Amino acid sequence: MAQGRSDQQQFMDRIRDHVGILHKVCSAYARSKPDHEDLYQDIVLQLWRSFPSFNGQSRFSTWMYRVALNTALTRVRRPEFLEFREGQDLERFPATTPDTETAEQLALCHRAIRTLTPVDRAIVLMWLDDLSYREIGESLGLSEKNVGVKLSRIRKRLAASTGGLHDETV
Amino acid sequence: MKPFDLDAAKQAWQAEPSGSGATDIRRLEACLRLSTHGSRPPSSVGLDARLRRAAMMDLGLKAVLLFAWILTFLAFDAIDAHPTLFVVVSGLLATGLALQRRILVSIPRIDPGASSTLSIHRIFVNYYASHARLSAFVQALTAPMLFVVGSSLYLFFKYRVLPEPGPADWVVFLTGFTLAFLLGFIPLLFVHERQRRYLAANLAELESEMLDPARVARHRTGTRRLAIVMAALLLAGAVALAVLMLRMA
Numbered sequence: 104m105a106q107g108r109s110d111q112q113q114f115m116d117r118i119r120d121h122v123g124i125l126h127k128v129c130s131a132y133a134r135s136k137p138d139h140e141d142l143y144q145d146i147v148l149q150l151w152r153s154f155p156s157f158n159g160q161s162r163f164s165t166w167m168y169r170v171a172l173n174t175a176l177t178r179v180r181r182p183e184f185l186e187f188r189e190g191q192d193l194e195r196f197p198a199t200t201p202d203t204e205t206a207e208q209l210a211l212c213h214r215a216i217r218t219l220t221p222v223d224r225a226i227v228l229m230w231l232d233d234l235s236y237r238e239i240g241e242s243l244g245l246s247e248k249n250v251g252v253k254l255s256r257i258r259k260r261l262a263a264s265t266g267g268l269h270d271e272t273v
Numbered sequence: 274m275k276p277f278d279l280d281a282a283k284q285a286w287q288a289e290p291s292g293s294g295a296t297d298i299r300r301l302e303a304c305l306r307l308s309t310h311g312s313r314p315p316s317s318v319g320l321d322a323r324l325r326r327a328a329m330m331d332l333g334l335k336a337v338l339l340f341a342w343i344l345t346f347l348a349f350d351a352i353d354a355h356p357t358l359f360v361v362v363s364g365l366l367a368t369g370l371a372l373q374r375r376i377l378v379s380i381p382r383i384d385p386g387a388s389s390t391l392s393i394h395r396i397f398v399n400y401y402a403s404h405a406r407l408s409a410f411v412q413a414l415t416a417p418m419l420f421v422v423g424s425s426l427y428l429f430f431k432y433r434v435l436p437e438p439g440p441a442d443w444v445v446f447l448t449g450f451t452l453a454f455l456l457g458f459i460p461l462l463f464v465h466e467r468q469r470r471y472l473a474a475n476l477a478e479l480e481s482e483m484l485d486p487a488r489v490a491r492h493r494t495g496t497r498r499l500a501i502v503m504a505a506l507l508l509a510g511a512v513a514l515a516v517l518m519l520r521m522a
Contacts, residue, residue, distance in 0.1 A: 111305060115298075122297045123289065147304040148318040153386035166386055173385035173393055176475060177320045179468060205285040212282040222478040225390065231286040243479065244391025258279055265279075 114154050121164050124171060124232070131216050131224045132175040142175060149174045161241070165234055169242040172225045215265045223257050230254055320397060320468075321383045324408075328377040331412050335373060338415070338422050339366040349429050358435070362421055365414065372411045376404055394476040401469035409465055413458035417450045424449075 125146055133139035150170050157166050212231075216224055222243075229239045236247040236254075245253070342362055346352050352359050381396045388396075424446070428435050438446065 115301065115305070118301065119298065122301060125301075143300075144304050144307065145318050147301060148307070149385060151305060152318060153384055156384050156387050169390075170386045173383075173388070173390055174319065176390060177385075177393060177397060177472065179320060179323060179464075205288070208278070208282045208285050209289060212279075212286065220475075220478060222390075222475050231283050233283070233287060242389060244389030245479065261279055 110154075114151060117154075117163055118150065118167070121167050124164060124167050127228055127232070128168075128171040128175055130213055131228055132221070142178070145178060146171045146174050161238065164232070165238045165242065168229055168232070168234065172228070172242065176221055176225060211265055215261050218264045219257065219260065223253070223260070226250065226253055227257050227261070230257075319383065319385065321381055324380045324400075325377065327412065328373055328380060328408070331415055332370065332373045332377060334415055335366055335370045335418070338418055339363065339370065341426065342366065342422050345426055345429055349433065351429070351435065355435055358425075362418070362425075366418055369411055369414050369418070372407065376408050376411065379404055391476070391479045394472055394479060397472050398469065398476050401465060401472065405465035405469055406462065409458055409461035413454055413461055416457045417453040420449050420453045 125143060128146065129139050129142045133142050150167065153170050157163070161169075216227055219227065225243065226239060229242065234242075236250045239245070240247050240250045243250070342359075346355075346359050379400065381400055383393055383396065385393065425435060
């Protein structure tokens with residue numbers, strides 16, 4: 104019991120500084136507020152389940168991204184007509200950024216990410232959080248060159264989609 | 274309004290508060306409590322765990338049905354009176370149990386912290402390609418068996434024997450059996466197929482643009498050939514120029 108509590112404490116201590124990763128992944132993959140909650144729970148429980156296998160070979164944040172993205176990418180998908188949609192639920196980012204210009208950029212970025220395919224979303228999320236091509240490649244099972252090629256295409260797609268999104272907001 | 278700049282967005286993204294406020298920590302602790310004291314054990318998370326859980330539940334249900342079936346026939350001493358029915362239903366349940374056990378064993382065990390996204394997708398796509406239909410069929414068989422066993426138990430407990438069925442009874446019985454099977458089989462097949470297609474699309478995307486060694490070798494050979502041709506042309510040009518200059522001199 105005491106051992107279990109100490110494991111839990113250790114887990115909490117490690118995860119505490121990277122809670123943002125959970126929000127970012129959920130925001131990129133969830134389709135509604137209830138879906139966001141479900142995915143958040145799934146990822147936390149999966150992290151807890153996989154925690155004993157974290158061997159410190161990679162950064163904790165990289166490992167967290169790997170678990171969170173693998174969980175988000177492979178989870179059982181409900182048909183869209185079963186999802187309960189609540190307007191602007193997913194526009195929760197950036198809720199706490201005081202700078203309005205930055206907030207605007209981030210909101211646009213979040214919306215643009217959601218227009219990408221699930222795999223592209225995974226790549227761009229890690230790139231935005233400054234993971235190296237090697238780390239991204241290792242997580243996804245791709246070569247560094249392949250990550251570079253995919254990222255340059257994603258950047259073009261993002262630029263195109265944000266142009267569209269930008270026009271919509273004007 | 275300033276145009277969108279991805280590099281600026283990247284900086285803003287990293288500067289975004291990490292969300293380690295008191296609310297976030299409480300939320301995190303609540304999620305963890307679900308796994309240690311609540312109704313949401315970590316073993317229920319993840320596609321592999323969900324598949325395993327569904328298979329185990331079906332295995333348990335089939336075992337209970339088989340046990341109830343045999344026990345009822347023994348208790349009412351009805352094996353001699355209905356040997357075919359007893360053997361067919363027991364056989365179906367036993368075969369279902371054996372198949373479900375085989376499916377359960379073949380469900381991959383995945384640690385998403387230790388495997389890459391690509392390998393996880395390959396494993397699941399292979400699993401769905403080889404086992405999805407069989408799994409849907411075996412799982413869907415439980416509902417009609419529940420219908421058969423349930424109806425038989427009801428008749429045994431009410432009349433102490435299975436009454437001889439008339440044509441109308443057969444119609445009701447077969448309709449119930451077929452409906453129970455189809456109502457389980459079609460949605461299960463739909464869910465499996467939907468998941469398989471989604472994972473296969475992700476896998477295809479992950480595997481696309483992978484640098485094919487043969488293509489790289491071909492490209493390198495082509496580049497080398499081009500360099501040789503260019504060098505030869507330069508050399509020929511230099512020689513021609515030298516000859517021309519010599520003649521002019």
